[in-house]
Amino acid sequence: xxxxxxxxxxxxxxxxxxxxxxxxxxxxxxxxxxxxxxxxxxxxxxxxxxxxxxxxxxxxxxxxxxxxxxxxxxxxxxxxxxxxxxxxxxxxxxxxxxxxxxxxxxxxxxxxxxxxxxxxxxxxxxxxxxxxxxxxxxxxxxxxxxxxxxxxxxxxxxxxxxxxxxxxxxxxxxxxxxxxxxxxxxxxxxxxxxxxxxxxxxxxxxxxxxxxxxxx
Amino acid sequence: xxxxxxxxxxxxxxxxxxxxxxxxxxxxxxxxxxxxxxxxxxxxxxxxxxxxxxxxxxxxxxxxxxxxxxxxxxxxxxxxxxxxxxxxxxxxxxxxxxxxxxxxxxxxxxxxxxxxxxxxxxxxxxxxxxxxxxxxxxxxxxxxxxxxxxxxxxxxxxxxxxxxxxxxxxxxxxxxxxxxxxxxxxxxxxxxxxxxxxxxxxxxxxxxxxxxxxxxxxxxxxxxxxxxxxxxxxxxxxxxxxxxxxxxxxxxxxxxxxxxxxxxxxxxxxxxxxxxxxxxxxxxxxxxxxxxxxxxxxxxxxxxxxxxxxxxxxxxxxxxxxxxxxxxxxxxxxxxxxxxxxxxxxxxxxxxxxxxxxxxxxxxx
Numbered sequence: 001x002x003x004x005x006x007x008x009x010x011x012x013x014x015x016x017x018x019x020x021x022x023x024x025x026x027x028x029x030x031x032x033x034x035x036x037x038x039x040x041x042x043x044x045x046x047x048x049x050x051x052x053x054x055x056x057x058x059x060x061x062x063x064x065x066x067x068x069x070x071x072x073x074x075x076x077x078x079x080x081x082x083x084x085x086x087x088x089x090x091x092x093x094x095x096x097x098x099x100x101x102x103x104x105x106x107x108x109x110x111x112x113x114x115x116x117x118x119x120x121x122x123x124x125x126x127x128x129x130x131x132x133x134x135x136x137x138x139x140x141x142x143x144x145x146x147x148x149x150x151x152x153x154x155x156x157x158x159x160x161x162x163x164x165x166x167x168x169x170x171x172x173x174x175x176x177x178x179x180x181x182x183x184x185x186x187x188x189x190x191x192x193x194x195x196x197x198x199x200x201x202x203x204x205x206x207x208x209x210x211x212x213x214x215x216x
Numbered sequence: 217x218x219x220x221x222x223x224x225x226x227x228x229x230x231x232x233x234x235x236x237x238x239x240x241x242x243x244x245x246x247x248x249x250x251x252x253x254x255x256x257x258x259x260x261x262x263x264x265x266x267x268x269x270x271x272x273x274x275x276x277x278x279x280x281x282x283x284x285x286x287x288x289x290x291x292x293x294x295x296x297x298x299x300x301x302x303x304x305x306x307x308x309x310x311x312x313x314x315x316x317x318x319x320x321x322x323x324x325x326x327x328x329x330x331x332x333x334x335x336x337x338x339x340x341x342x343x344x345x346x347x348x349x350x351x352x353x354x355x356x357x358x359x360x361x362x363x364x365x366x367x368x369x370x371x372x373x374x375x376x377x378x379x380x381x382x383x384x385x386x387x388x389x390x391x392x393x394x395x396x397x398x399x400x401x402x403x404x405x406x407x408x409x410x411x412x413x414x415x416x417x418x419x420x421x422x423x424x425x426x427x428x429x430x431x432x433x434x435x436x437x438x439x440x441x442x443x444x445x446x447x448x449x450x451x452x453x454x455x456x457x458x459x460x461x462x463x464x465x466x467x468x469x470x471x472x473x474x475x476x477x478x479x480x481x482x483x484x485x486x487x488x489x490x491x492x493x494x495x496x497x498x499x500x501x502x503x504x505x506x507x508x509x510x511x512x513x514x515x516x517x518x519x520x521x522x523x524x525x526x527x528x529x530x531x532x533x534x535x536x537x538x539x540x541x542x543x544x545x546x547x548x549x550x551x552x553x554x555x556x557x558x559x560x561x562x563x564x565x566x567x568x569x570x571x572x573x574x575x576x577x578x579x580x581x
Contacts, residue, residue, distance in 0.1 A: 033478070045481040047474070068474045069481040092483040103497035107435055111401070112411045114436045114573075116461045116494045116502065117526070129488070129506070132471030132480035137493065137504035206481060 005060045005197075005214045007053065012040065012208035024060065029053040031205055032065070045069050045206030056196075060214060062203065063194045071195070072188035074202035079189055081169065081178040083123065086190040088204060089147050089183070090162035093128045096169060096176060099139065122171040125154065144170040148181075161185050218242065228384070329539065332447060375420070375427050375581030377570065379406060390577070396421040399572065400432070406575070412436050413573035420564070427579055429570065430561035439555035440562055441569035447544035448556055450536065455495065455557035456545055457571065458514055459528030462495040465536070465543065489538040492521070511537025513548075528552050 007029075008021045022029065022038050031038035032050035040046050047067040054061060064071045072088050081087065083098045099121050106112050125145045127135035138145050138154045146152040146168040149159060156162055163183040170177050180187040188204050197203075199214040218227045218241045227241055318327040323340035334341055372393040379387035388406050390399075399407060400417035407413055414434040421428050431438045439457050442448050450456075452467035467490045473479045486508050493501035505512060505521050513519030515532040523529045530550040537544060547554035555571050564570060564579045571577075 044473075044477065044479045047478045048476050068478045093481060100497065100500040103500060106411070109415055110411065111414045111435045113498055114412045114462065115496045116463075118496050118502070119525075121502075124502075126504075127506075128480075128482040130480065130482040130485040132482065133469050133485075133488075134504065135483060135488070135491070135506045137501070139502050 005053075005212065007038065008211045008213060010202070010209040010211050012043075012210075024053055024055075027054060030065070032067075040206065040208055043206040043208060046208075050205055053197075060197045060212070061194050062191065062197055064191060069206060070190040072204040073191050073195055073197075074186040074188050075178060075180055078177050078179045081176045081189060083176070085178075085192075086128070087167075087169075087178055088188040089166045090156065090159040090185060092147070092156060092159060092162070094147070095126045095128055097124045097126050097137075099123060123169070123176060125169055127154070140169075140171065143172070144168050146181075329447075374422060375579060377420075377577040378580055380569070380576040380578055386578075389580075392420045392427070392581075394422055398432075400434075401573075407573070410573035410575060417572060423563075427564040427566075427581055428561055429558060429564050431558050436573065437557040438562075439557050439571035440564065441553040441555050441571070442545070442547050444547045444549050447539070447546045450490075450543045450545050451559075452490075454545075454559070457555040457557070458533055458550075459516075459523060459526040459552060461523055461526060461529070463492045464495050464501065465492050465545075466490055467543075489543050492536060507536055507538070507543065509538050511535055 005024045006021050007024065009018055012018050012020070026037070029037045030049055030052050031040065031046075032048050033039070033041060033043060033046040034048035035050070038053070040050075046069070047065070049065045050067040051071045052063045052065055054063065062071055062073075070086065072086075081096055083096055086093060086095050088094070102118070104113055104115060104118070119139070119141065121139035121141070122143055123145075124137055124139045125147070126137045129135040136154055141153065145154065146165060147154045147156075147162075148165040148167075149155060149157055149162045150164050152165060152168075163181070163185070165181045166183040167178065167180050167187040170179060178187060178189055186202060188202070197212045197214075199212065201212040203210045203212065218229060219225070220227060220241060318329050319342075320326070321328050321340050321342065328342060332342060372395075373391040374394045375392040377390040377392065377399075379389065381387045390406060391397075397420045398416060398418075399413075399420065400415050401407055401410060401413045402415040407417075412435075414432070414436070416432050417434040418432055418438045419430045421430070429438055429440075437455065450465040452465070454465045456463055456465070468488055471480050486506075488506040489509055491504050491506040492512075493504035496502040512521060513532060513535050514521045514523070514529070515534075516523050516526060516529040517531040519532055530552065532548060533550040534545060534547045534554045537546075545554065545556065553569060555569075566579065566581055568579050569576060570579055
């Protein structure tokens with residue numbers, strides 16, 4: 001199987017240039033800021049050892065090597081998502097959070113806490129800013145949060161990589177789903193541990209966008 | 217505007233009774249009104265803390281809705297909304313009142329934007345300063361003290377808290393004596409049944425001529441209405457109230473890079489100067505909004521943060537922005553006002569609206 005897959009840097013590290021392609025001929029191929037096989041030396045969002053591309057029998061997989069910022073895989077239409085998961089749309093990074101427990105019961109002295117009116121919300125989506133601070137928090141109105149450039153629940157009119165209606169997170173039954181609304185640039189979800197890759201998959205490692213090609 | 221034929225007080229169009237004397241007001245058709253051309257801070261001209269603020273308040277107080285339990289005729293919001301309100305568009309930072317429009321604080325010498333009431337560095341009251349500088353003829357001071365016919369007050373009463381009722385009229389009054397007065401659920405009377413008041417909620421006392429309120433570490437705090445168009449500085453953890461919404465300002469935080477030099481990935485950081493979050497529980501927040509340096513507007517219909525369902529919020533209500541490295545909250549002519557939670561204690565100038573528990577009061581002395 002080794003040698004059948006390659007990675008193409010679609011958008012990436014200035015020092016390395018775009019359009020580079022890596023033929024995955026060995027059994028393991030480490031990518032990172034200080035990696036030898038697939039180095040991205042100038043991307044400070046990459047950990048020194050960030051991700052590893054390896055073969056599992058007939059399959060190519062990517063494994064997050066415990067990186068700070070993770071590996072993001074472009075979803076195909078929809079994908080299940082859980083509280084705590086991160087995803088990307090355009091230049092924006094988000095986290096799915098649970099609705100905190102209601103703490104409006106009275107104090108021991110029978111005083112009630114006055115809070116803003118609470119609207120029922122199944123979950124929330126939190127924007128994560130460069131540097132780690134939380135940005136926008138949007139509590140789901142009804143069962144979904146939609147993200148895009150205009151007329152969504154969270155709007156980023158200035159983000160040219162976003163489609164007008166880009167993606168949404170939706171509660172269906174008891175589970176959450178991340179849905180790409182046929183956006184031009186796609187929606188990416190942070191992988192947990194190891195993830196199988198298929199021909200035509202796209203990955204973000206830090207600022208680098210990679211395309212996976214597997215020759216049959 | 218309806219001028220009372222009995223006491224000449226000006227009342228808002230939707231009032232049924234005069235705010236000053238209680239006389240029934242004639243119904244008036246909804247003629248377009250002009251918002252009183254009051255510039256509370258730009259041209260300080262009258263002496264003392266009362267300056268022209270009572271006028272501004274008189275023009276607005278009636279529409280004050282206070283507490284969450286109040287229901288108000290939506291029509292009153294309609295009429296409140298018909299006021300022409302300036303600043304429909306966010307002011308770009310270059311238009312912010314800086315530049316030549318500053319003057320030195322008499323106390324610490326800092327350059328203070330001219331429309332600030334207090335020095336943003338030392339807190340010195342610049343209206344006092346202004347009045348010394350330009351002792352112009354004071355605009356009509358409150359002509360008639362509110363004619364609430366209470367029983368004769370004992371001589372020790374120095375001030376009163378007037379309950380403002382849901383329709384804007386004045387209700388009971390609570391006397392404040394020269395010695396400290398405790399307010400809370402345990403003090404009974406008009407406070408007894410308010411589950412949002414702590415048993416010992418706040419203390420009012422006098423410091424010289426000034427009324428001071430101290431929050432006795434109450435659960436829900438004491439809020440003071442800020443004057444329109446006067447920026448009030450926000451600090452990390454400052455809490456303010458707009459309509460029924462309680463918001464907290466948090467200063468920005470930056471996480472350190474990982475030990476190996478990797479930086480935290482995320483959405484572009486547009487120089488945010490902090491963020492505001494809706495408080496929905498003791499330590500829990502709901503929707504949050506980062507604040508870019510040029511600021512954000514809050515309102516029911518317009519602005520960056522919109523509360524469509526809160527009828528107590530004006531179409532365009534207030535603004536949070538940064539200037540000279542500090543973050544400020546400014547009420548931009550809202551009907552019901554913007555209230556800031558008192559941190560420990562605060563002066564309560566004559567005529568100030570104070571929100572405690574579910575009730576709204578006006579301090580008179």
